[in-house]
Amino acid sequence: MRKDYKVLIGGEWVEAAGGRRIEVINPANGEKVGSAPECGAEEVDKAVSAAVEAFPAWASKTMGERSKILLKISQGIMAHQEELAKLETAEQGSPIRKTMNFDVPLCAEQFEYFAGVARALTGETLPVGPWCLSCTVREPLGVVGLITPWNFPALMVVWKLGAALVTGNTCIVKPPSVAPLTTLKLGEIVMEAGVPAGVVNILTGPGESVGEALVKHPKVAKIGFTGDTATGKRIMRLASDTVKQVGLELGGKNAFIVMADADVDSAVEGAVFGAFFNTGQVCAAASRFYIHESLYDAFAEKFVAASKKLRCGDTMDMGTVIGPLAYEAHRDKVEGYIRGAKEAGATLLLGGERPDTPETRNGFFVLPTIFGGCTNDMTFMREEIFGPVVGLARFSTPEEAVALANDSNYGLSASIWTKDVRAGLAMAGQIKAGTVWINEHLIIFCETPWGGCKQSGWGKDLSTMVLDEYTTTKHIYVDLTGVPEKPWYAILK
Known part of the structure; x- marks a missing residue:
């Protein structure tokens, strides 16, 4: 069923000026599934004004009051589980x-x-001396702009929105233009849960208009962004003019290291999931595989065999596990990396083409693709592909594996597969990444912080650490002596 939405500004569902709209295409079959308004700077100004007006009342609510509203949102999401799932599958292509x-x-x-953990948020009492009370408190930042990606349209909104809301901020969400519908449906659920008008605003439209206007707006205190590194760099430059805080969860080119003593079958299971979950459209996806030379052939053979079994097809079929890439231009870009890998001399072990079946030929599908005989100087081993394309390379020593893993502009995640946990921990300490898994890849929990280093960005999502991202620390000092003159005043006498 086609979904044609309006945008949410100040508690009202409205059209963009001039009635401009964005068509949303199902990447599995090329059919139109809905539309959303194409907003611009005018709508950004209105949304910011609404958020500024709503902020004092929302910030003055107790943490308990805000937490209860978040619990209602959670319940509303599950009440609409099937509708949300079908909508996200239709607009983004995930099975x-x-x-x-x-x-x-x-x-x-x-x-x-977020509803639970935020109620434990505290400040500190500082032991300055008995003559005073010196303490810190956490306060909301104000209006925050949340710019989210298309690979997990609903989940990436929730990662940021939950933390920002419960800590007392008002929010403006800009979802991706290719997949905005699930976010707009979440907006309906948020309003039904009792979030006051203006606390959550949702604007759809291009990054170069809506996103940039949001980043540059002087009344927006922070930008939380998840997306590609190039866009993150531009956000940093634009945000510098107003010296606003920026949280950046950017790209990755993540190493998957299989040591000589690894359980090959377990590593293969992890490789299939780490590489091809969500059709490889994950910033933390396993992309660069470094296999000890003694296991390389066995691992490659089993990895290829297991990946061949992944079913690619009708995204509304519960048996399908590999969907299309999210839009046509991205499919074309991924295919460009495949051509480049072949030209660089990598050996194609699996895939490298579009599936040609009645279920897939009208969509933007690329089969799981594995290259062997790769080296770190190949372009596709250095740049983020964001698709189901991986490269295998050999190494001979732990030191070489660490050096290969660190030979990247990115520092989001990595994994080490070994039976020697002590050795794995030692290697993990040497790898420059925000997360290093041992005998696992691509497992993330609410309780664990997420964020990278180097050109993978800075700041954290999830865990209690994200509460720091959406609050500011204020120091309060209270004199307890009651005397008019203090010893340090003598400096000026």
Whole structure:
């Protein structure tokens, strides 16, 4: 069923000036599934004004009051589980098996988590001396802009929105133009849960108009962004003019290291999931595989065999696990990396083409693709592909594996597969990444912080650490002596 939405500004669902609209295409079949308004700077100004007006009342609510509203949002998400799952599958292409059983339930769980953990947020008492009370308190920043990506349209909104709301901020959400509908549906659920008008505003439209106007707006205190590194760099430059805070969760080119003593079967299971979950459209996806030379052939053979079994097809079929890439231009870009890998001399072990079946030929599909014989100087081993394309390379020593893993502009995540946990921990300490898994890849929990280093960005999502991202620390000093003159005043006498 086609979904044609309006945008949410100040508690009202409205059209963009001039009635401009964005068509949303189902990447699995090329059909139109809905539309959203194409907003611009005018709508950004209105949304910021609404958020500024709503901020004092929302910030003055107790943490308990805000937490209860988040719990209602969580319940509303599960009440609309099937609708949200089908909508996300239709607009983004992720199979219904994933959206129904992973994305939507995890969205609800995230709101539950933020509702609970925020009630433990505290300040500190500082031991300056007996003559005073010196303490810190955490306060909301004000109006925050949340710019979210298309690979997990609902979940990436929730990661940021839950933390920002519960800590007392008012929010303006800009979802991706290619997949904005699920976010707009979340807006309906948020309003039904009792979030006051103006506390959450949702604007759809291009990044170069809506996103940039939001970043540059002097009354927006912070930008929380998840997306590609190039856009993150531009946001940094634009935000510098108003010296606003920026949180950046950017790209990755993540190493998957298989040591000589690894359980090959376990590593292969982790490789299939780490590389091809969400069709590889994950910033933390396993992309660069470094296999000890003694296991390389066995690992490659089993990895290829397991990946061949992944079903690619009708995204509304519960048996499908590989969906299309999110839009046509991205499919074309991924195919460009495949051509480049072949030209660089990598050996194609699997895939490298579009599936040609009645279920897939009208969509933007690329089969899981594995290259062997790769080296770090190949372009596709250095740049983020954001698709189901990986490269395998050999190494001989732990030191070489660490050096290869660190030979990247990115520093988001990595994994080490070994039976020697002590050795794995030692290597993890040497790898420059925000997360290093041992005998696992691509597992993220509400309780664990998420964020990278180097050109993968800075700041954290999830865990209690994200509460720091959406609050500011204020120091309060109270004199307890009651005397008019203090010893340090003598400096000026």
